[in-house]
Amino acid sequence: MTSSEELHKRRGAAVARGVGSTISSYVDHAGGGTITDVEGRQWIDFAAGIAVANVGNSAPRVVEAVKAQVERFTHTCFMVAPYESYVAVCEQLNAITPGGHEKRSALFNSGAEAVENAVKIARHATGRPAVVVFDHAYHGRTNLTMALTAKNMPYKHRFGPFAGEIYRVPMSYPLRDGGLSGAEAAARAIEMVEKQVGAENVAALLIEPIQGEGGFVVPAAGFLPALRQWATAAGVVFVADEIQTGFCRTGQWFACDHEDVVPDLITLAKGIAGGLPLAAVTGRAELMDAVHVGGLGGTYGGNPIACAAALASIETMRELDLAGAAQRIETVMVARLRTIAERDPRIAEVRGRGAMLAVELVQPGTLTPDPAAAAAVSAACHAAGLLTLTCGTYGNVLRFLPPLVISDDELARGLDILDAAFG
Incomplete structure (x- = not known):
């Protein structure tokens, strides 16, 4: 099977530079709350293709x-x-x-x-x-x-x-x-x-x-x-x-x-x-x-x-009942995000609804945006097997969009990785 490194070289010669990607690995298959690349490495998916894969990446129906x-x-x-x-x-x-x-x-x-x-x-x-x-x-x-x-x-x-x-x-x-x-x-x-x-x-x-x-x-x-x-x-x-x-x-x-x-x-x-x-x-x-x-x-x-x-x-x-599933995801994630926020003064706010949640990162004690912190936490998540995205006018918001069919175990493992990424 072609490796991600080989695919990345082919991409450089074929794909316009203006098209970016969050990670450099290439997907082989995905489903539920997990993405697997061509080398068999896995990521817990907190992106859902930017809120596209609500029913999962390969919903049976x-x-x-x-x-x-x-x-x-x-x-x-x-x-x-x-x-x-x-x-x-x-x-x-x-x-x-x-x-x-x-x-x-x-x-x-x-x-x-x-x-x-x-x-x-x-x-x-x-x-x-x-x-x-x-x-x-x-x-x-x-x-x-x-x-x-x-x-x-x-x-x-x-x-x-x-x-x-x-x-x-x-x-x-x-x-x-x-x-x-x-x-x-x-x-x-x-x-x-x-x-x-x-x-x-x-x-x-x-x-x-x-x-x-x-x-x-x-x-x-x-x-x-x-x-x-x-x-x-x-x-x-x-x-x-x-x-x-x-x-x-x-x-x-x-x-x-x-x-x-x-x-x-x-x-x-x-x-x-x-x-x-x-x-x-x-x-x-x-x-x-x-x-x-x-x-x-x-x-x-x-x-x-x-x-x-x-x-x-x-x-x-x-x-x-994926609306109900989103509400359950919110209950679990918000509790964990607030626990992280209690110990990390860079988190100015935990916000969102359902399975559309975010934390905004600032310089402690201010509302000055800290995009570098958001990028660093996101990169640490990627390295540890959690796919996250940043956003915001100031680039200082970590956003979370898990598939609504994510399992309890996948959600918990993803939150553990996120917790560790904040240090």
């Missing part, structure tokens, strides 16, 4: 559904010759996303593509140009979604100029907000929009209910409901980017469910299809249907193999 679909057909393009599984995925998304109103869905390939289409729909339906986003936000790597994203390096650096009519306002960031309540933080953001943009010019307010790449920032209670209320009154389309938070990751089907926030449009990807590329926009029927026929679509959007995987993934989530 997904594997069987994909095999069955491949034998029938791999592609026709839904816009040319449609098929049932696309319709069935849309039916499922309309049923499980927040709100009992009539909905429609459209399927795409990636989270960035879903966000772009949500903006298209909002602008088309309202006739307005402006889009409001938040500090620390991440929405993708295409030209429009880079404009929506807050962080320069590595996402935006020297890739401009970017799309216009994007306006950024402060996020509720409890650790760094000086004690602002959710309602106060929302009022601060709304005032900026009304004074600097004008509510009558805003097509969409786009927000991650829990920020992902920005640092797993959980806004203060009341922040999202206040924004939702303002958007309704102002005729602004409230778009929830649930690409990283969706599909049981936070202990509910969607993060908006924690405060009973019902978005007008919701963008979905990552955990939707057990690792196959699929994304969606789901929303109010009158908004989704405002776009003319042919205005939405794409050659691969709603590929039949990915649709089969999505239906199997959703069935797995229901059957195994």
Whole structure:
């Protein structure tokens, strides 16, 4: 079998340098909460492919559904010759996303593509140009979604100029907000929009209910409901980017469910299809249907193999109660993370929901970010067999995204490695 070292040499001669990887080993197989490389070395997986492998890397229902679909057909393009599984995925998304109103869905390939289409729909339906986003936000790597994203390096650096009519306002960031309540933080953001943009010019307010790449920032209670209320009154389309938070990751089907926030449009990807590329926009029927026929679509959007995987993934989530599994993971992990934080003054905060958890590292006694500490702890985890990721505007957040099917033993072993990495 080809070694990781040999594969890495081949990669250097074939793969663009701009494509990075967290570890230098190459995967042979994965499942549950463990990844095994081509030499047989194993890692406990606290990354889940960046919140993609919610049902695991090789969920039995997904594997069987994909095999069955491949034998029938791999592609026709839904816009040319449609098929049932696309319709069935849309039916499922309309049923499980927040709100009992009539909905429609459209399927795409990636989270960035879903966000772009949500903006298209909002602008088309309202006739307005402006889009409001938040500090620390991440929405993708295409030209429009880079404009929506807050962080320069590595996402935006020297890739401009970017799309216009994007306006950024402060996020509720409890650790760094000086004690602002959710309602106060929302009022601060709304005032900026009304004074600097004008509510009558805003097509969409786009927000991650829990920020992902920005640092797993959980806004203060009341922040999202206040924004939702303002958007309704102002005729602004409230778009929830649930690409990283969706599909049981936070202990509910969607993060908006924690405060009973019902978005007008919701963008979905990552955990939707057990690792196959699929994304969606789901929303109010009158908004989704405002776009003319042919205005939405794409050659691969709603590929039949990915649709089969999505239906199997959703069935797995229901059957195994993976929202409940995420809640159990939270109970175990938060207790352990707080124990570590009690002895390590670099940890300013333990935060997150469900199996979407993080610790923010700072210089002791301050709120000065310490990205070097986050990188060092993460590297120690990798060396000891635990796959972790960093994130945050300041690069100082360790984030944890175990598959929701991780075993108790795998979770415990991973936490032991993490504990030791903090020293």
